[in-house]
Amino acid sequence: MYREILPSPLLIVAFGENVVAVHRRTGQVAWRWSHKRRNPRLYVVPGLVFVASGTFAASLDYETGAVRWQQEIPLYAETLLLDGAELFLAGSGEVACVDIASGALLWHLPFEGMGTASVALGLPHTVAQVDRLG
Secondary structure, three states: OOOOOOOOOEEEEEEOOEEEEEEOOOOOEEEEEEOOOOOOEEEEEOOEEEEEEEEEEEEEEOOOOOEEEEEEEEEEEOEEEEEOOEEEEEEOOEEEEEEOOOOOEEEEEOOOOOOOOOOOEEEOOEEEOOOOOO
């Protein structure tokens, strides 16, 4: 049986020190959150928005923007990938894993001696890579 998949009502926009939810049909701002960090990265799933900016990560409620958790992380995150109950963050030759419910750091792997380049993350059927300008 065919079921219509309804589009998500909010577009999440991140720039500068801001994360903003905009109603996709009207452009009306639903909520705004300022995190005092620059160049945020996003990962959005039904009900949740994950933000990483430098050595900071947070989880927000998709509908309201309410902060579920926020904390410092042991690496400069450029890439985010979510699978199950784990959020993977990577950058500069390092990877960390965070519990999505609490924000607790589960592990951190710096890949010492292997360089500090951007990191791509992959799981079956899911890949995340850093977007770079010029």
